[in-house]
Every structure is written in structure tokens, then in C-alpha cells.
Amino acid sequence: MKQVADGVWQLRGFPPNGINVYLMEDVLVDAATRQAGRRILRELKGRDVSAHALTHAHPDHQGASREVCDKLEIPFWVPERDADAAERPELIRERQPDRAINRLVWRVWAGPGRQVDRRLREGDEVAGFKVLDTPGHSAGHVTYWRESDRVLIAGDVVNSMDVITGIPGLHEPKAYFTPDPARNRESARRLGQLEPSLVLVGHGAPVRDTKKFVDFCAALPA
Secondary structure, three states: OEEEEOOEEEOOOOOOOOOOOEEEOOEEEOOOOHHHHHHHHHHHOOOOOOEEEOOOOOHHHHOOHHHHHHHHOOOEEEEHHHHHHHHOOHHHHHHOOOOHHHHHHHHHHOOOOOOOOEEEOOOOEEOOEEEEEOOOOOOOOEEEEEOOOOEEEEEOOOEEEOOOOOOEEEEOOOHHHOOOHHHHHHHHHHHHHOOOOEEEEOOOOOEOOHHHHHHHHHOOOO
């Protein structure tokens, strides 16, 4: 794994930056697909991990959650309005736009549900980061913000690559993966106003160009 900020590491994935998993101090953030459990556990070997938290309950973020939590014997922390979907993943499928690609993603990537031990809300603290409520891409999507050095773990509010082609660049999440694109844009504009020095996204490389991120978020249509 690669250190990307003080106390924050990005785990390896394939393809690189395709589906990102982070270690935030001693809290694992997201868990990729259900095929990723062995890789994640291998990278965490020898490290103290106290909990596993999600940005949101989609198949490419909760896929290996139960395996990781059960093997490491750690609690599962999920945004309040996504907690039921993390426990009953069939709700993910029901809440996504009714498209063939979503049905395929759910069948191939979604992991089994697991009991949620802590429901995260706006203002909660996780490993020195503040939980921000940033819905739209999912009903309960949250991001993690550390004001002291302006590091943001942004989940899928914004991507720094096209998730279909892999081409780098700032993008909204695809509308067919996003139940409420308009609300997601509101969340993105909120994040842009923070002027983060580093944005760690769910899909794509870290973003260190503050002005580029701020301008992108501000220019999103209302």
C-alpha cells in the first residue's frame, strides 16, 4: 500500500486506481468487490485495524466487507441511510436505476450483508476525520474530511477517471449508477467549497490540484 497523506494509505488494486480502498489511521475505508477480500487482508497483514467504514453501500465498495470484518474481528460502520442496504444487499439492487449494467454489477460484485455496528451521521469523527453527509450517488453517501490538512476522502461524489474507459479526468459519477444526480451535484458543490488540498476518490488517482477540483465542482449544473 502507498502512503498518500499523513496517516492515510491507498491499498493496491487492479487496475491501479480502478476501485480504491483506503486505510485511514486504523480504519479501513471501503472494501471493493467481493473478489477483493484476500488481497485486502494480505495488504493489511501486520497492521492494527480497529474498524471498517464505508463511504456508501454499493457493490464495488461493500463487496468484501463481511469477509474483512469477520476475519479481522472488527466492527462495521456504515452511513445511517445506507445501513439497511449494507445489511440486506438486495436493497442496493432495488435502489439503483433499473439498468442492465446495474443488475450485472450486483450479481458479480455485491458481497453478502453483515450486521452494522455503528451508523455514521454528519459530524461524527472517524480516525481524526469528520463525517460529512453527501447524498445523491446513494441515499446515505458520506465523505471523510480532515480540516487540519484539508484531506478529503470523497467516495463516489466525484471520480477522477471515467469508470468505463479508464481515461483520467474529473467526472460526475455516471447517471445510471446514481439514483439522484441532482442531489449528488449539490454534494459535490459542497465539497468544492472546502477547497481540499488532496481528494481521494473511489475511482481514479488522487487529486492534488485544488483549483481544478474547486472549479469543476462549482461549474456543475444546478
